Amino acid sequence: MTSPGYDQARVERRRREHERQAVVFGVLIAFLAVCGIFALAVYSGAISSPFNRPFTTVGVAEQETYPAACLPEVKGQPDGALPTAYSDVQVRLLNASTESGLASAHESVLADRGFSIVAKGNVPIKLQESEIRFGRKGIVQAYTLAAQFPEIRLVLDDRVDRKVDLLIGEEFEAPLDVEEVEVASDKPLLNVEGCVPAAEIEPEKRIEPSATDDEVQPAK
Template sequence: MTTPGHDQARVERRRREHERQAVVFGVLIAFLAVCGIFALAVYSGAINAPFNRPFTTVGVSDQKTYPVPCLPAVEGQPDGALPVAYTQVEVLLLNASEESGLASAHETVLAKRGFTILGTGNVPRLLEESEIRFGTRGTVQAYTLAAQFPSMRLVLDDRKGRAIDLLIGADFDPPLKVEDVDVAADQPLQNIEGCEPIDSVEPEQRIMPTEEDDVDAVRPAK
């Protein structure tokens, strides 16, 4: 048989336990509420996330930012360089991602539009964004091909010929629909915003092939 004193002590212990539980649960609820408000603010853009790092594809190398050369002056075209006929744009398609079949898929679309496809292959590095690489003599060709895409990185390299390379990255944009391509034979191409005079741009080393326009040096596409 319990005494009134023991009952009172038990009641006090339970009361203190309930108070501690209330404090613990109150702190947890407050913490979750703060986290929710913070997440909502980040999602809505009201504040910047503390870890503001873009998502990257595993295994993809960091892409350097290159200066983009402006279009050159072309004799007989005082209003600006006109696009090159698609048949005169010789392009090598190189898969720069781990996904197979990209070079062949681009070949199907671009060849149908009249571009001269020199071949397909795999470049020995992984890229996130696609790039068009070209020499000084192929600048207009590069701009003409770039107009087929919603966005494209242009990289000047040290090749001598007019042939250009399209490196297809993991986060590639497919070609635009034909009706959405803003190219007309009698309308000058537009310089990319922020471009620099081509003479002031230091060419990068060509990735591949190692010999000028040596398509045989390219490994077959996946």
């Protein structure tokens, strides 16, 4: 015959087991709920995934973020700086990637549009994204060239002339189709969002072509 004390102890033991099970299942359900909310937020784009990192090419430097220079005020153009005539934009095409032939490929497009390609070559750095580098005197020229691309980085450097360099990076974007380029001789250029007056920017050092790679050649 089972004693009342033994039955009571068994009941208490089962009650404690049920309580532990309830706590364990409660914690698991809460954890799964949090995971589900996080996954939904990542899927909807509300937050970015910590694992969503772009692939990088070995030997390609991670680029710094530079402030983009605002367009200057131009005498006789009160509504804003007008684009420079393509023929007056002197461009050096410099390959900053591990792939060969990119300078010539860009030359065939930009020269056909009338840009003055003054040199082609390589630079001793490798970039992920393409950049347009220019001095304070070449801001309008740089913006005119930048309008040929869906998106491109603008970097002010310490050169003193109006020439601009197009550094072609590993993940370059091809120029827009000519009918998609929003440039007109009577339509003022638009500042890049978040631009900074050029006088407030410390210019980067101009990158010169590498003599150890292909020597810079005058464009044909």
